[in-house]
Amino acid sequence: MARGESRSSKKVDRRARAKLDFWIEAGGILIFCALVAAWFIVSSNEPLDAEGLAIHAGDIRSFSAAGALLSDEFSHGDLTDTFFHEQIELIDDKVEDIGKTLGRSDVRPESKSDAEQLKTFADRAHTTFENARQKDNIKSDELRQLAGLAKALEDNLRKEAEK
Amino acid sequence: MKKALEIFLGILTAMGGFVEIGELVFTVDAGAKFGYSLLWIVALGTIGIITYGEMSGRIAAVTEMPVFFLIRQRAGYAAGLATLLAALGVSLLTCAAEIGGVALLLKTLLGGNYFIYVVLALVFLLLVVWFLSFQAIERVFGLLGLMMIVFVVAVFYFNVDWAQVGAGFIPNVPQLDTSKDYLVYAYFAVALLSSIMLPYETYFYAAGALEDGWNASDITLNRIIVIIGFTFGSVLAIALVLTGASFFKPLMIEPQLPGGVALAPAFALGKWGLIAALVGMFFAFGGAAIENALSGAYNLSHFFGWTWGKFRPPKDAPRFNLSWIVIFLLATVIILTGVDPVEVVEYSIIFAVVILPFTYFPMLLVAQDPKEMGPFVNGKLANILGWIFLILVSMVALAAIPLLIITNGGKG
Numbered sequence: 001m002a003r004g005e006s007r008s009s010k011k012v013d014r015r016a017r018a019k020l021d022f023w024i025e026a027g028g029i030l031i032f033c034a035l036v037a038a039w040f041i042v043s044s045n046e047p048l049d050a051e052g053l054a055i056h057a058g059d060i061r062s063f064s065a066a067g068a069l070l071s072d073e074f075s076h077g078d079l080t081d082t083f084f085h086e087q088i089e090l091i092d093d094k095v096e097d098i099g100k101t102l103g104r105s106d107v108r109p110e111s112k113s114d115a116e117q118l119k120t121f122a123d124r125a126h127t128t129f130e131n132a133r134q135k136d137n138i139k140s141d142e143l144r145q146l147a148g149l150a151k152a153l154e155d156n157l158r159k160e161a162e163k
Numbered sequence: 164m165k166k167a168l169e170i171f172l173g174i175l176t177a178m179g180g181f182v183e184i185g186e187l188v189f190t191v192d193a194g195a196k197f198g199y200s201l202l203w204i205v206a207l208g209t210i211g212i213i214t215y216g217e218m219s220g221r222i223a224a225v226t227e228m229p230v231f232f233l234i235r236q237r238a239g240y241a242a243g244l245a246t247l248l249a250a251l252g253v254s255l256l257t258c259a260a261e262i263g264g265v266a267l268l269l270k271t272l273l274g275g276n277y278f279i280y281v282v283l284a285l286v287f288l289l290l291v292v293w294f295l296s297f298q299a300i301e302r303v304f305g306l307l308g309l310m311m312i313v314f315v316v317a318v319f320y321f322n323v324d325w326a327q328v329g330a331g332f333i334p335n336v337p338q339l340d341t342s343k344d345y346l347v348y349a350y351f352a353v354a355l356l357s358s359i360m361l362p363y364e365t366y367f368y369a370a371g372a373l374e375d376g377w378n379a380s381d382i383t384l385n386r387i388i389v390i391i392g393f394t395f396g397s398v399l400a401i402a403l404v405l406t407g408a409s410f411f412k413p414l415m416i417e418p419q420l421p422g423g424v425a426l427a428p429a430f431a432l433g434k435w436g437l438i439a440a441l442v443g444m445f446f447a448f449g450g451a452a453i454e455n456a457l458s459g460a461y462n463l464s465h466f467f468g469w470t471w472g473k474f475r476p477p478k479d480a481p482r483f484n485l486s487w488i489v490i491f492l493l494a495t496v497i498i499l500t501g502v503d504p505v506e507v508v509e510y511s512i513i514f515a516v517v518i519l520p521f522t523y524f525p526m527l528l529v530a531q532d533p534k535e536m537g538p539f540v541n542g543k544l545a546n547i548l549g550w551i552f553l554i555l556v557s558m559v560a561l562a563a564i565p566l567l568i569i570t571n572g573g574k575g
Contacts, residue, residue, distance in 0.1 A: 026248075028245075032564075036564070036568075039568050051343075051571075052571075055571060055575060058417070058574065058575065061415055062415065062418075065415045066416045066418065070426065073429055077433070078430060078433045078434060078437065079437060080434060080437070080438070082272065082273060083271050083272070083422065083425075083437060083441075086270050086274055086422070087271055090267070090270075090422070091423075094419070147415055151415055155340075158340065158343070158575065159341070162341040162342065
């Protein structure tokens with residue numbers, strides 16, 4: 001009888017332990033997810049600084065350069081019409097989003113002029129892509145120049161952020 | 164002759180199924196950001212996935228037990244359940260990203276509305292999994308995914324610095340401009356390793372071995388397929404790094420869209436290069452979406468002891484079949500919210516690395532247990548590599564989330 005009781009109490013202990021382990025692990029995962037979500041919310045509401053602007057500058061640099069490459073390959077007959085137009089549309093949407101983000105985000109006072117310059121680049125790229133969507137023609141030189149300007153600004157911003 | 168054909172097709176399938184949207188994005192971006200310096204991570208990850216892929220196939224063949232049954236048996240119900248939930252989360256996110264990738268490719272190939280293609284992709288994948296056998300799915304998607312070989316061919320048209328390529332295979336940290344750049348380098352190293360060693364690959368591979376009815380006589384077949392198939396698959400991953408380094412980097416482009424990556428073979432091989440790349444990606448992403456949905460269903464069934472298997476008629480394994488359908492539906496809902504599939508896959512890959520140790524540890528315990536494995540127990544090399552990679556992925560798992568946060572998802 002006593003042995004039977006001790007066996008069943010051991011079983012209960014094991015079950016209780018497994019339940020506790022599960023809740024500890026589930027709690028750990030939930031806390032971890034909450035921390036990631038909190039980081040995401042906090043970082044997306046923080047005013048833009050040199051580091052955040054450098055990321056946008058890098059995106060504008062990359063999208064502008066990709067637009068120039070698309071244009072070159074399209075004029076050489078290496079792309080299908082559909083691919084060219086759809087790719088331009090996708091890139092344009094991304095560039096437009098960057099412009100909107102720059103327009104509505106708070107910016108740290110010391111980075112205001114950089115943010116304005118970057119917004120100009122984003123708007124110029126958006127205009128170029130929008131024209132391309134309508135006219136089948138893309139000013140690749142302008143995009144290449146924009147990519148170069150964005151790259152220079154990105155490098156400066158990264159150095160500034162490093163300080 | 165039949166065996167030889169099986170081996171040949173198995174190798175090609177493993178090779179064609181090696182790259183998915185996450186690996187595509189991270190390998191090309193790694194090259195575009197850091198040149199050839201991260202090639203050693205591709206080599207390291209390939210050895211890692213060969214080690215654990217071979218182990219999972221061998222365990223399945225010998226014990227006829229699936230991975231999640233072993234995880235539950237070795238880690239206990241509670242820890243096993245936590246691993247299962249995390250693995251399901253990662254599979255769901257990866258499946259969502261792959262469906263988004265398929266839709267983006269259809270849009271760039273055919274034109275039209277992205278969201279309509281998301282729904283069409285869902286319908287297509289549901290029909291494929293419902294009507295095709297496991298082997299047919301593996302073969303069709305694996306073999307057509309091989310069209311991505313155009314990336315390997317295209318590399319020879321670029322200005323590749325082969326001496327630097329050789330140097331890139333030796334573990335190194337390049338000279339970078341800022342301290343943040345070193346953290347971004349570390350982030351890419353972690354992400355690349357994770358994208359090559361994604362946990363679903365071992366779940367799916369082991370489940371496939373069981374679906375195909377492997378037994379101890381298939382151990383050699385398993386070894387050949389894993390070693391040759393994954394090695395050839397890594398050639399594709401290496402070609403993608405070289406594409407990033409030698410084609411996109413000088414142009415200051417870090418492709419953020421799957422279609423953008425196809426500009427490289429288009430430059431080298433013209434319109435047909437472009438189309439082959441897009442079609443290859445379509446089947447590679449579609450195959451990965453299926454593998455993730457099925458992996459989720461296998462894992463759930465193996466953990467809870469449900470009847471499972473594509474080899475059974477759906478009415479005989481209702482919960483298994485319902486599971487993959489639900490995973491596909493949830494993944495589609497995620498993508499229909501408008502999130503960028505590339506961003507989704509970046510998160511899923513980083514979260515995937517966190518569950519790698521929980522997947523590999525029970526597998527290693529079983530593979531080195533003579534009571535379970537008999538004469539097919541791990542040899543010295545498998546044990547040494549197994550422990551080295553377990554320690555490595557555990558360290559990487561600890562670093563993954565902090566790196567994700569500090570580097571703003573690798574953007575600097």
